[in-house]
Amino acid sequence: MSASEDQADVARVLAGEVSAYEGIVRRWQGPLINLAYRFCRDRGRAEELAQEAFLRAYRALSQWRRDAVFSTWLFALATNLYRSELRRIPARTVPLEDVEEPRDPRAADGGVEDDDRDRAVRRAVYALPAKYREALVLFYFHEMDVPCAANSLGLPEGTVKARLFRGRQLLRGKLPQLLAAPRLKEA
Amino acid sequence: MSHDEIDRILSHEEELLPSSGFAAAVMDAVRREAAVPAPIPFPWKRALPGLVVAVLTLGLVGWVFVVGTEQVARQSADSQLSVPWLSTLMQLLGLGGSSATGWTIVALVLAVVSVKFSLRSGSQRV
Numbered sequence: 001m002s003a004s005e006d007q008a009d010v011a012r013v014l015a016g017e018v019s020a021y022e023g024i025v026r027r028w029q030g031p032l033i034n035l036a037y038r039f040c041r042d043r044g045r046a047e048e049l050a051q052e053a054f055l056r057a058y059r060a061l062s063q064w065r066r067d068a069v070f071s072t073w074l075f076a077l078a079t080n081l082y083r084s085e086l087r088r089i090p091a092r093t094v095p096l097e098d099v100e101e102p103r104d105p106r107a108a109d110g111g112v113e114d115d116d117r118d119r120a121v122r123r124a125v126y127a128l129p130a131k132y133r134e135a136l137v138l139f140y141f142h143e144m145d146v147p148c149a150a151n152s153l154g155l156p157e158g159t160v161k162a163r164l165f166r167g168r169q170l171l172r173g174k175l176p177q178l179l180a181a182p183r184l185k186e187a
Numbered sequence: 188m189s190h191d192e193i194d195r196i197l198s199h200e201e202e203l204l205p206s207s208g209f210a211a212a213v214m215d216a217v218r219r220e221a222a223v224p225a226p227i228p229f230p231w232k233r234a235l236p237g238l239v240v241a242v243l244t245l246g247l248v249g250w251v252f253v254v255g256t257e258q259v260a261r262q263s264a265d266s267q268l269s270v271p272w273l274s275t276l277m278q279l280l281g282l283g284g285s286s287a288t289g290w291t292i293v294a295l296v297l298a299v300v301s302v303k304f305s306l307r308s309g310s311q312r313v
């Protein structure tokens with residue numbers, strides 16, 4: 001995705017050519033919907049949130065300063081919206097204490113049921129307190145790039161690192177057996 | 188294990204594809220937004236003189252109140268309230284009675300003036 005394309009489209013929109021915004025929407029609809037989905041785990045709501053994010057970005061387009069890449073600004077705006085919307089109407093999650101490990105993380109043949117384990121870890125992530133969950137969600141969404149996650153959250157990198165560390169610690173504490181199980185299938 | 192395993196699991200999230208009408212729906216909403224006329228800016232130029240007068244009036248009222256309170260405190264319990272300009276105003280109006288009547292008249296006049304002023308400002312085209 002080209003930053004210059006974004007810049008050109010923004011300039012055209014600001015000059016009054018509303019249809020140029022469609023280029024921005026088409027380029028960023030996937031990432032914004034996926035980011036929203038990671039926050040709410042509901043496809044319909046993710047699209048609603050992403051639509052609202054695009055609308056807000058359109059309204060605030062003149063506030064984008066060219067010193068940051070357009071996508072960084074867009075993700076920060078969207079993240080801010082998703083966080084505040086999820087505080088207003090929280091996604092349905094299970095409290096961390098109620099998250100259970102699969103009863104038998106190893107299959108009868110000694111292999112590990114990867115799908116069950118992955119689902120249990122994701123459930124545990126969504127049961128974390130918001131500040132740790134948000135840091136983890138953004139970190140993995142941005143392909144484990146701490147500066148990008150920090151930009152989106154509007155927090156210092158050190159704070160994000162600390163929250164990631166604590167979030168993982170909570171996960172390991174909740175799912176010790178699960179995360180300790182050797183992945184025999186890959187062996 | 189530990190970090191690596193968590194990283195492996197959480198890095199591989201299924202990718203959602205936007206529904207077919209998503210971009211069109213967003214653009215419809217954007218066009219609706221663009222069609223809405225820009226909000227009318229607050230008419231500071233027009234409002235500024237009124238605001239200045241309001242602030243000055245408030246200051247004057249405050250000052251009169253403070254001066255009046257000091258005088259009342261100084262006077263004995265049975266003496267008349269004597270804010271000089273208020274006594275003059277009451278004499279001009281032919282009301283030699285209590286100080287409360289004078290203050291009520293002043294308050295009513297201020298209220299009428301402020302209502303008239305705001306109605307007049309509001310009725311003018313921006």
